[in-house]
Amino acid sequence: MSERCWWAGDDPQYRAYHDDEWGRPVADDVRLYEKLCLEGFQSGLSWLTILRKREAFRRAFAGFDPERVARFGDRDVARLLEDAAIVRHRGKIEAAIHNASRVLEVRRERGSLAAWIWGFEPPPEERPPRVTRSVLAENPTTAASKRLAKALKARGFRFVGPTTAYAFMQAMGLVNDHVERCPTRAEVERERAAFERPTA
Numbered sequence: 001m002s003e004r005c006w007w008a009g010d011d012p013q014y015r016a017y018h019d020d021e022w023g024r025p026v027a028d029d030v031r032l033y034e035k036l037c038l039e040g041f042q043s044g045l046s047w048l049t050i051l052r053k054r055e056a057f058r059r060a061f062a063g064f065d066p067e068r069v070a071r072f073g074d075r076d077v078a079r080l081l082e083d084a085a086i087v088r089h090r091g092k093i094e095a096a097i098h099n100a101s102r103v104l105e106v107r108r109e110r111g112s113l114a115a116w117i118w119g120f121e122p123p124p125e126e127r128p129p130r131v132t133r134s135v136l137a138e139n140p141t142t143a144a145s146k147r148l149a150k151a152l153k154a155r156g157f158r159f160v161g162p163t164t165a166y167a168f169m170q171a172m173g174l175v176n177d178h179v180e181r182c183p184t185r186a187e188v189e190r191e192r193a194a195f196e197r198p199t200a
Contacts, residue, residue: 002183006133014048023188025173025195029113032172033103034064036152037096039168040159041087047167049087056085061096066113069100095158102157111200118197120148121174131179141166144174 122144145166178185
């Protein structure tokens with residue numbers, strides 16, 4: 001009997017996110033940058049809270065276009081701190097702006113953020129033989145997420161610890177952490193098998 005991942009709950013928006021987005025491989029720099037930012041904003045909050053505010057975040061942060069966000073200044077920070085539709089946390093707002101410039105640096109060096117990020121996809125031998133609720137609960141970080149977090153921090157990214165990095169990897173499809181009996185797991189596995197890893 002198939003069984004959707006427990007964390008999707010009963011909320012229709014959360015279920016749609018689980019079914020249509022979470023775990024499906026992403027190679028688009030804007031979506032990758034957006035997710036890094038939103039994972040940072042989630043710190044201390046639930047993902048559903050951030051998901052419900054995602055469209056407001058997109059409006060507030062120029063669609064998470066890193067070229068545009070990197071040009072944000074003090075007036076933009078003040079504007080964002082007054083925007084009740086998003087999470088008004090100065091440190092997280094400033095980190096999102098700061099991280100946009102780091103994305104541009106990676107692009108200049110590697111051709112795209114995606115090419116660099118996908119270099120941290122873990123090898124099969126680092127993955128658990130079965131993905132279950134208990135396995136995921138016992139492993140909020142992984143060796144791969146620790147490597148990614150360390151590399152992000154070395155480049156100056158903020159709000160990117162190993163737990164945040166792992167949540168990012170799960171959502172963007174670098175791993176398939178839909179549980180064994182989840183009907184979406186097989187779909188994601190097929191997408192990952194057909195996905196062309198970006199190299200530039």
